[in-house]
Amino acid sequence: MELIRLKDVTKQYKNGVTAIYDMNLKIKKGDFVFVIGGSGSGKSTLIKMLYREEKPTRGEIILGGLNVAKLRNRKVYKLRRKLGIVFQDYRLLPKSTVYENVAFALEVIGTKGDVIKMKTLQALELVGLKGKIRNYPDQLSGGEQQRVAIARAIVNNPRLLLCDEPTGNLDPTMSMEIMKVLEDINKTLGTTIIMATHDKEIVNKMKKRVVVLKEGRLISDYEKGTYAKEAANSF
């Protein structure tokens, strides 16, 4: 079953720059998809449109039966509750502990106190940070901070996890840690994951579906495990 479908999506920014040209894309439920491409290829714009930070200029984006392109500003929160988002810069609250940072996501949508506690601890266990719940973000390594951000993104059991260069600030070892956590989430929770990255090393190792963007166009779409071979052939 497909979770996401993009139909003839074009995004032109107000300054005249076109970031995405006539894109068509289908993503199945439970998939793990890499979106790769150089700077300015439109990866971030694609991710932003999926969580309705940006609206497509033309075309349709259907996400779990919801037409994201037509979603009114007031209703965006309904979409956001169905997905988790992870960024390169973690975006944690510096004055809150690890626990509070994750619980915050549930608090602001009005979840009950005991449910918050249970879900927060579950999410932190999944990312392997149960022992650091009382630490503050500045007492953690980059990889750990990113895992807190991932815990926050999945604490509300989203169907889709969007990651915009989550390993961009991390060294290769920490990056692989993050990838393990993401793969774990994908397998155990069945969460669909879309990850934008330009780290080819990771993409090669993970052997997942890979969507390649170049200058706003989808130039190739490799099925699971075929990317490494093809990429190797192209050298």
Added chain:
Amino acid sequence: MKFFRMLFRSIRDAFKSVFRNFSLSMASISCITITLIIVAVSLIASLNVDHFTEVIKQDVTMVVFIENDATESDLAKVKSAIERLDNIEEITFKSKEESKQEMMDSDEIFKQTMGEWDIKDNPLRDSYLVKVTKLEKIDSTVEEIKKIDKVAVVSYGEGTVEQLVGTFSIIEKIAYGIVIALVIVTVFLIINTIKLTIFSRKREISIMRLVGASNFSIKLPFVIEGMVLGLLGSILPVLGLTYGYVAFYNYFKGNLFSPLIQLIKPEPFIFYVAGVIILLGIIVGTIGSYHAVRRYLKV
């Protein structure tokens, strides 16, 4: 339940934010405090003025003395002439004998001298006691009555009462002007305070958006913060007003300068005024924060 959880969270956040940006909050709170103190004083003053003019109105009686040579029919003519005027509330006749008796009753010396007078000797005059409906128009009414035939003298408060009322109403107007200006300044200060809170919590707001907090629940804490500022700003004026007015009332024993000017009894009067002050503080705070949220919190 969910709504109350959100409300509780918003109230907690609002208080936290007030104390986190304490110096800024203090500026807004003091401005609200000053405004509300002036509002309280003006309110108490104007309500008291209204109260005692009402009391005075019931008491101010003009005495229309009739010339000594007036006959019975002259008296009737004067009466109907007065009754025809439009500012007349009540008119009663008081004969010179009644006046004499009244004076004799009031003083021992009068009793001794006047007791020897015969009816014919009585130099006092027959009179009509007239009450007016509108105190402000008493002057013109007096002028009208003076023109009536056989009316000798008209005596009344001679302007002191209206002067007093007039002065108070000017003070009242000035106070209203100051209050309006202060309310505007306060609203702007609150807008600024909330604006800075919004900016200092940009990160938090952006995360709230990402994780799917509704617009309402993002905005609510900031609007409540304005309410809290208003509420905190009203504490001092309410305390000052409650204790101040009671002390003032007791000091003057309920009358200001003369028994004519009666003050309103403190209870339950001050509770009503305190309620108005608190409500006004909250309303001013809410208006300010609501504007700030609309202008600076784009969701």
